[in-house]
Amino acid sequence: MSTEVTPRRKEELQEVTIRFAGDSGDGMQLTGTQFTNTAAVLGNDVSTLPDFPAEIRAPAGTTYGVSGFQIHFSSFDIHTPGDAVDALVVMNPAALKVNLEDLRENGILIINEDSFTEQNLKLAGYAENPLEDNSLTNYRVFRIPVTKATLEALEELGMKGKDAARSKNFYALGVVLWLYNRPLEPTLDFINKKFKNKPEAIKANERALRAGWYFGETAEFFTSTYDVPKAELPAGQYRKISGNEALAYGLIAAAVKSGKPLFYGSYPITPASDILHELAKHKNFGVKTFQAEDEIAAVCSCIGASFGGALSVTGTSGPGIALKAEAMGLGVMMELPFVVVNVQRGGPSTGLPTKTEQSDLNQVLYGRNGECPMPVIAAKSPSDCFHAAFEACKISMQHMVPVVLLTDAYLANGAEPWNIPDASLIPEIEIEHPTEWDGEFTPYRRDERGVRPWALPGTPGLQHRLGGLEKKNITGGVNYDPDNHELMIKLRQEKIDKIADEIPPATVTGNPEGGELLIVTWGGPFGTAFAATNRQRSKGRDVSHLHLRWLNPMPSNVEEILRRYKKVIVAEINMGQLINIIRSKFLIDAKPLNKMKGRPFTITEVEAAMERELGIPSEPISS
C-alpha cells in the first residue's frame, strides 16, 4: 500500500454540505455523526439533519429502507443543515435514487460501485444501471469498490463476508475525511471506546477507516482536497448537542435551579422517545422517569406528581398530544404546573413518524374542550431546546399553569455546536409553597399576577381538593353559578396574558425600525430565515426577520413590530397556522410561505419567497 503519493491541490471552502446515504443497516447515522464530531472538534460550525425511515431495518436495497445523514460545516456561523448537497456518498442504488435530486450540479458523488448489482438495481427501481447510462454526467462521479476494498483490508484479520463488510461505512468515512482534510483521531478514539468489549470490531473498523483514508491519498482519483477553516465562534468551551439532549438537560437544569425533583412521565413515541432515554440515565439528579402505559396515563401522572410538588414533565409527539388533550384541560382547571413537550412530526394521524413538521401549533393552542388556554413556547434550534425547556419549566411553576413546549423532528435529531453554559450562572427558579394561611385555606386566591398558591400535601391545615368541575373563585369549591363561571374563564385567561410581562420583548434581525418586508417564523425555521435574511440584506434588500419563541402569550411588542413593515411573510412547515393568529389578532394581510414535505425549508426557498414578495425576479435556482 505504500506507493508514491501525488500531491493534490488543496482548495479552501467556506462551507460544505455532505450527505451520507445507504441502507438502514449500513451505519450511515454513525458515519455522519462521526464526521460531524470531527468537524466540530476542529472548530467548524456544524448543523446536521438525520433522515431515516419509520421501519427499524427495512429489507436491504429498497428505497424506503434508505437512511441518510446530512452535515453542513463551515467557517462561519451557520444555522441550517445546508441546502443543496456538495458531496453525496451513496452506499447502494436505492440511496442514489432517493438522494440524487438534492446534489448540486457538478457536486461530488461517491458511489460504492460494488452494490450496483442487478438485484439491487431492481430493488431500487432502476431499469438501467445509472452508472452506465450517462445519467450522472452532471456530477463529479467517483466510483469506489467500497465493499471489495473493505473485505480486502480485513482479510489479514481473517474476517470475511458479512462480518467484514459491516465495516464498509468506516472505509467510506475514511475516504471522505481524507477528502476534506479532517483527522482520523477522533474517530479512532470513538471506535476504541464504542467497541471496548469487542477487540475484533476495533481492529476491523480501524483498518477499514485507515484503508479508506489511504485510498484517497494513494489512488489517482481525486484531483483536489478541500479544507474548511475554523469558524469564528464566540470564545468558550464547546460541545455538540442535539435538540432532544438539550431539552433533557434543560429540564434537569430547571430541576436543579428550582430545587425540585424532576418527574418525567412519558410513553415512547418517535421522535420524542430519546428524551425519556436521556433522562433515565440521570437518576443521580433525583430524576424519576415513568414509562406509562399510554400517553393519557403519562400526562395524568404529571398531574399527580405536580400536586405532590415535583417539577413534572410529559413528552410526546402529535398523536400523543391528541390523547393528552382531556387531561391537559384538567391541568388548566386545576391550575397545576407541568410541561407538555411536543416533538412534532409529520401528520395527520400516524403520518410520517420520522419526518419533521410544524403542524401541531393549532392542536396545542386549541385542541381542548371549552375555553382552555395554555402558554406555548417553541424552541428555535437544537441548542435552544435547552433554554426553551428551562423557560417552560420556570413559567409553568411560577405561574401555576401547564405549559406546552414545541420542538420538532428536525430540531430533536439535528445537532449543532453548543457554547457550554456556566451552570453557576444559570439563575435560580424561585418557587414558594405556603406553609400556613390566614384563616381557612383558599386555594384559588390569586396574587397580583393572577397566580394561585401551590400548597403541598403533608402541609398541616392547608388540606384542599382540586377537580375538573368549575370552581368558585377564591375558595375553589365546586360551583355552577353563571357569573362565577364567566369570571373564572376570564381569570384563567388573564393569568396567561400576564405572562407577557415576564417574557422578553421580541427583537428583529435586519432593520428593527421597519421597512419593506418582514419574515416571521417560529420554531425550526428560525435558522433558515435568519440566514436567508442576512443573505438578502447582503444583496442590499430591505428584509428583516422576526422570530417568535413564545406563541402564547406573544411578547407585547409584536403588533408594534409587525406594523412597521410594508409586507409580512409568515414561514411555517405547515399549511399556515401562526399566520391565522397574526391575521386575526392584528388584521394584517400577512402572506404565507408553507412547505409540507417532512423537511425544513432551504435558504434558497426562503430567499425566493422574499424576492417574490419584493417583486424581484429570482435568479434561476441551480439545483
Next chain:
Amino acid sequence: MSTEVTPRRKEELQEVTIRFAGDSGDGMQLTGTQFTNTAAVLGNDVSTLPDFPAEIRAPAGTTYGVSGFQIHFSSFDIHTPGDAVDALVVMNPAALKVNLEDLRENGILIINEDSFTEQNLKLAGYAENPLEDNSLTNYRVFRIPVTKATLEALEELGMKGKDAARSKNFYALGVVLWLYNRPLEPTLDFINKKFKNKPEAIKANERALRAGWYFGETAEFFTSTYDVPKAELPAGQYRKISGNEALAYGLIAAAVKSGKPLFYGSYPITPASDILHELAKHKNFGVKTFQAEDEIAAVCSCIGASFGGALSVTGTSGPGIALKAEAMGLGVMMELPFVVVNVQRGGPSTGLPTKTEQSDLNQVLYGRNGECPMPVIAAKSPSDCFHAAFEACKISMQHMVPVVLLTDAYLANGAEPWNIPDASLIPEIEIEHPTEWDGEFTPYRRDERGVRPWALPGTPGLQHRLGGLEKKNITGGVNYDPDNHELMIKLRQEKIDKIADEIPPATVTGNPEGGELLIVTWGGPFGTAFAATNRQRSKGRDVSHLHLRWLNPMPSNVEEILRRYKKVIVAEINMGQLINIIRSKFLIDAKPLNKMKGRPFTITEVEAAMERELGIPSEPISS
C-alpha cells in the same frame, strides 16, 4: 270544595315565560314538560330551557340541588325560551334564591310556603325569611301552602306523608294551568299513560292536579287569569321535539334514505347520552347501538363500521371529543365516512356538565395532530338538529370524510313545535360502492369532487388496506415521499373545500343588500339573534342577521355578504372562536359579543349589543 266562584278578568297576552323551580326530586322537569305540551297542543309556539344540576339528586333544600324548567309560549313565531321570566313557581327557598333574579319586575311569584321552614331557609343560605322581610315587594307574590293542600287532597285516598307529598308538583301545575287558562286533559291523559301500572299514583296525581286547579278557581287570590292565543304557524301536523330527539331521528332518516344500516357507537356523557337512549329504542330500523368502553373505542368502532359499509355515527360532548381526536385524524387519513356529534357543554375540563356553551368550535376544527381538516356543521334550533344530522350524514358518505355535527346542551334539551316532515318527500341519499375496477384497485383514485371510492369488504378483487401512515396518491400504499406528502395534504383539503359547492349559499335576514350592522351567529344563538334583529328592525334600525350552519367549509358567499355591512358583530356563547376565523380569513374588523354563563343569550342582551354598536343609547333594561 264547591264554593261560589268569583268571575275573574281574563287578560290576553301575546307571549309568556314561566319558570318552574324546585328540588331535583320535586319533579320540575316533568311539570314544565307537561305545561309545554299543553300549550303546544293548544296551538301556541313554544320554546323551552331545562336547567338541572350535575348531581343526580342532591340533598333536598340546597341551592345546588335546584332544578328548573323554563317555558316560553306565544301567539307568534318565537325562537327562544324567553328572556325575563313573567311567572316563577318556586317549591322551596333554595329555588327562590337561585331564580329570583330572572323574574321581571312585578312578575308573578308563586311560592310553596310550606317549604319555608327554618331548616330549608338555612340550607338555602337565607339569614331572614324572604317571605317576611319585605324583600319581595317588587313582585306579585302568591303564597300557597302547596304541600299541605296536596296532603289534604290525598287524605281521602288514605295516602300520607312522603308518598302523598310527591304529588305536589301536579298541584302546582294545576294552579298554573288554571291561571293561564290551559286545559287539564292533556295532563290527565299523560298521568294515565305514565302510571298505567300504578293505579294509586294515577289517583293521587289526578287529585292533586285538580285540587290545584280548583284552588285557583276558588280562592280569592288571583285577580285575573291570562290567555295566550294560538300562534299563526304554517299549516301542518305538529309535534313537540327536543334537539336530541330530532338529532336521533335525523340519523335514522339518513339511514333509511341512504339504504344503509345505522351504527351508533357511543359512550354515555351528559348532555349527549339521550341520543344513545333514543336510538336504542329503534332497532327495528336496523339501528345498531354500541355502548363502548370509552370514547376512543366508540369512535374507533365507527371507523370499523364505516369500513364495513354502515352509516356510522358517534356522539359525545367536549371531553369525549378530546379523547376522540386521534381516531378522528385516522378517519381523515383513511378518508372513511362517519359523523362525530358533539353536544357541547360548559368547559374547560369537566366544567359545567349540564350547562350550555359553544366553546368547542376551535377543538373540532383544530384539535388534531397535523393538517387534519374536517367539515363541521352546527344545528341552529332543536328541530334543526334533525336536518343538520341528515345533512352531516349525507355529506360524510357522499364525500368520504368524517364530519363533525355540533349542537349544545341548550338545543339538545330544549324543545319546540315541529311541523312534521313528510317522510316520502325527504330526498334519497345516493351512495355507490364499486363492485369492479379497471385493473388493480386504486383506493385513492379520486373523482372530480376529490372523492375516493368506498369499496366494501366482501367485494371480490377490491381487497385493499387503509392505514394512518401517509399514503401514496392513487394507490394508497404507504409512502414517505416529500412531494407526495404535500400533494396529499392539499388533496385532503381540496376535497373539503369543494363541499362548499354543494351546500346552500348563506342567506341574510333583514337587508341582504347590505347596511349598517350585521350580526353573525352559529349554532344555538340563531333564534335569539333572529328575534333581536327583527325587534331592532321594527324599531327602524338597519340591522341584519347572518347565520352560519356550515362552519367548514363556509358557504362560498360569506365574504361577499360580510363586506356589504359597515359593522359586523359575531355573537357566540364562548370567548370568541368563529370571530377569529372571520377576522383571519377576511381581515374584517368584526366585533365579539360573548357570554360564558352556561346559558343562552337573551334577546335583550343581543339588542343591547346591537344598539351599542350602532351608537344608540340603550333603554335601561328593566329587571
Next chain:
Amino acid sequence: MSTATPDKPKYTIKDFASDQDVRWCPGCGDYSILSAVKKVLAQRDRPPEEYCFISGIGCSSRFPYYMNTYGLHTIHGRAPAVATGMKIVRPDIETWLITGDGDGLSIGGNHFMHLIRRNVNLRLMLFNNRIYGLTKGQYSPTSEQNKRTKSTPMGSLDFPVDPLCLAIGAGATFVARGVDMHPKHLIETLSRAADHKGTAFVEIYQNCNIFNDGAFAHAQDRKVRSDNVIELVHGEPMIYGADLNRGIIRNGDHLESVTIGENGVTKDDLLVHDETCPETVAFSLARMKYPDMPEPIGVIRAVDRPCYDDLVNEQVEHAVETRGNGDLQKLLTGTETWDVNG
C-alpha cells in the same frame, strides 16, 4: 398486619370530614362507605394532611370533596395514573383511590390493570353499583347480561367482568371485598387495606337506590346475606350460613359448597382460608358467584411484593450512591468538548 388502633385515638371522625355538603342522593350506599372510611382513619395515627384521596368521575368519585384531606377529583377513568404520579414523588402521602365500576373498569380498565401490576402503594376502592349512576342509569361492565337500562332497552349483551378476577389476573397483592350495608365488616376490611404495603384493592358492593336498587340485595339484606356471602378469615375454615352449617371444600379442580353433617362432611373437611394462597386459589375463590355459591367477602388474598414507588426511589438512591449527586456543570459539559478562543 394488625389494625393500628392506638390506645387513645389521636383523631376523631370529625377531623376527617370536610365542610362540603354531601351531594349524593338520599339513601345512596356511598354514605355508609364514606362513614366507614372516616372511622377507619380516625382509628389511625396519621393526621389528615398526610392523606390524599384521588378519584375519577362518577357519583362515587365525588368522595374526595367530603374528606378533610388533600384530594383530587380528576377525569373519567384516569385516577390510577394520577395517583401513580403522586405516589412516585410523594411516597410519604397515604393515598386512597376511589373509583366506580364505570370509571374503574370501563374507561379506566387499563390504568386499573397497570396500577395493580405495578403494585403502587395505595388503597384502591371500587364502588361497584353495577350501573352508571352519574349519567343516570346506563349499564356498566359489571352489570349482569340482559340488563335493561336506558341504553339497553332490549337488554345488555356484554358478559360482565369480575373486578376481583381482573385484579388477580393482573397480579394484585391485596384483594378484598366489602358491602356498604355491612359497616362493621367493611371497616375491618378497609383497616386491613390501610395496613397493606402495595396496591390494596377492595371491591365494595354499593347500592344505587335510584338507578339499580337492590342489585346486591343478596349480600346486603340482613335476612338472607349470611346464606349468600362467606366471610373469609385467615386461618379459619371457610364456613358460612345463618346456622353456620355450610362450608367450602375442594373437589379436584374446583370448589364446592357443602353442608356440614350431610354426606358425612365435618367442619374439618372444610378448606381453611389462607390469605397468602397462590393467585390460582384466589382466582377460584373470586369465581364463587351467587346464587350457585356464596360470595366471599373480607380479605381474599394478601401477599408481599415490593411496591413501585419504593422501587423507583430505590433506583434514584442507588444512582446517587454509586454516581454521587448529579453535577449540573458536568452534565452540560459532557465528555467531548473543544475550545474556541475568541
Next chain:
Amino acid sequence: MSTATPDKPKYTIKDFASDQDVRWCPGCGDYSILSAVKKVLAQRDRPPEEYCFISGIGCSSRFPYYMNTYGLHTIHGRAPAVATGMKIVRPDIETWLITGDGDGLSIGGNHFMHLIRRNVNLRLMLFNNRIYGLTKGQYSPTSEQNKRTKSTPMGSLDFPVDPLCLAIGAGATFVARGVDMHPKHLIETLSRAADHKGTAFVEIYQNCNIFNDGAFAHAQDRKVRSDNVIELVHGEPMIYGADLNRGIIRNGDHLESVTIGENGVTKDDLLVHDETCPETVAFSLARMKYPDMPEPIGVIRAVDRPCYDDLVNEQVEHAVETRGNGDLQKLLTGTETWDVNG
C-alpha cells in the same frame, strides 16, 4: 372443532399474499407468523375478499399490508375497538386482529379486555416479543422485571402481565399459545383459532432479533424446547420432555411437574387436558412459567358462549319481528301531535 381442510384446496398461499414488500428486519419472527397465517388461510374455503385483517401500531401491526385481503392498519392500541365496529355491521367478514405486547397490553389493554369479555367473533393474535420493536427497544408490559432497555437503563420495575391470565380473567372463550419458530404447531393452533366462534385469543412468542433477541429461546430452541414447553392436546395426558417422561399432576390446590417413573408416578397419574375446563383450571395452566414449570402451548381452553356480533344482530332481528320494519313517517310523527290549519 376439526380444521376445515377441503380435499382439494381452493386457494394457495399466493392468493393471500399482497404485492407489498415486507418491511420487517431480516430474521424477525414476524416472517414465520405471516407465513403460517397464509398457510392456514390457504387450507380453508373462504376467498381472500371475505377476510379483514385489522391491527394497531407496532412492527407486528404492519401485518395487514402483507395480506391480499381487506385490511386496516389503525392507531396504537385501538384495533379491538375498530374490529368490534366492523364485526357488528359485518358479521360475515372473517376478521383477524393483529397486535403486539405494547399495542395490545400497554396502550390497548382496556380494549383488549372488553373485546374478550364481549366475545366478538374474531381471531386475536398477540405477537409477544416482550419489547417495543417499532420505537426501537423500550420494555413492554410483558418484559421481565429488571429488564435493562433504552428507557430503563437501571432495569424495569413493573411486574410483567401475563397475556393468557389477563384473557382468562376477562372471560375468554378461546385461549391458546404458539411459537413463531414452531410453525407446524403454530399452524395447527391458528387453524383451531380460525374455527372458533367467538374471540379466539392466541399469544405467539415472537423473536425480535434486533432489540430482544432470544427472549423466548427456551421455547424456540429445538434443543431445549421440549423440556420447557408442554403441548396441550385435548383428551391427552399432559406429558412433555425430550424423552416424553415428564408430566403434570394436580397436588391439592396447585399443579406440579413430575417425572414418570420417579416416586411411583405413572402416565395414568397425569392430568388429562380438557379444553372445556373451567376458567380456574385454565388460569392455573396459564400460570405455569419457565423455568419452574413447562409453559403450555396449543389450545388451553375453548368453550362456547354466544358472541357479541350475533347477539346485536339477533336483537335487531327480534325488534323487526316483533315491531315490524321501522316506518320513518310513524317515527317522525310520534304519538302526540296537533294540527295547525293555515
